[in-house]
Amino acid sequence: MSNIKHHLTDDILMAYSAGTLPEAFNLMVATHLSLCDTCRAHLASFDAVGGEVLDTPDVDIAMDTASFAATMALIAGGPTEEIKVTRPKGMLPAPLQDYVGGDLDQIRWKPVGLGVKQAILPTSKDASARLLFIPAGAAMPDHGHKGTEMTMVLQGAFQDDDDYFARGDVETADSDHFHTPVADIHEDCICLAVTDAPLEFKGLLPKIAQRFLRI
Template identity: 45%
Template structure:
């Protein structure tokens, strides 16, 4: 597996320092479970941060951010064990969903029940304790586009199976796309395999289609 789109330095630093909301942390931790390169980057940040903390001579003791980060990294160790209308039949030797995402959903792809979004697309909302972000598992039919949309806030999309094209970029398993209010796009799932992604947002998407906007409150996207 070759990962070409990694978590940004800014986001990784915020993850390392324990600043991210739960949804963002889930996306970053799941990417880390699939990406040795970013795990190495995080380890370097930990080393540098630990050295800096050791040199601090002020009276206030540092919080446990580094310990929390180390624990998250250990829990995100790569576990890469197994969907029909509502389910996807894919024979794989390894799980599609790595930890910690698999624990959030209660199992791997074959044990999950999908909710229809229409036009062959499905979703599974992910329960979070922190309501500042919304996380969901998305399944987009092979060869089909996501409705064109912009963003009221930020969005992280992590590919877990299949792939999608966004402009000239292709995102496959392990690739992470970061989008913000400056981006309007229409990702297209590649042919041959449904694209399964973890998507995290902190604000509703801004769809171009009036029909999608009409049913958006029902779909919760």
């Protein structure tokens, strides 16, 4: 199915399984899992740990007396949520299409200078998610991070130091990491990027750009 080389970290997968990640990071994980069977299998093992944690007697707290009857009444009322089974066609995996409202052609890009464009996706405020368009051969400004930043390639590829990231690959960078991802020369690069803290840029010009980028 894929040649993905750079995967989600155990910390992130476990937090996704526990349900403690901000929405933007959940979106990143769900998007990667849609393309990656390896991480899907790892997630299954973290979910299995969750199941065993749930199924221990010391977790037990007695239900109210009338609760079984109330539950049967809920059941009689029919399912509350519809079950989605569609797998949309296109470049963007299903979870991202939900946020974009369609495939690549539906993304509302905003130029941020030097040919770079971005589209901020609507998520809860504790972290941010955006799509980035980096022209073939162009570089992101040199920057470090206060929190965790994850970047996943959807189209094209980028190089960061010695590592090469292609479709499905995820780069996870944390606070002590300064870097300059450069898009591959052959194709414009489109990425999903999520952060839980503002990025720190090195130069003055990028600092100004940061205000416009809202990152």
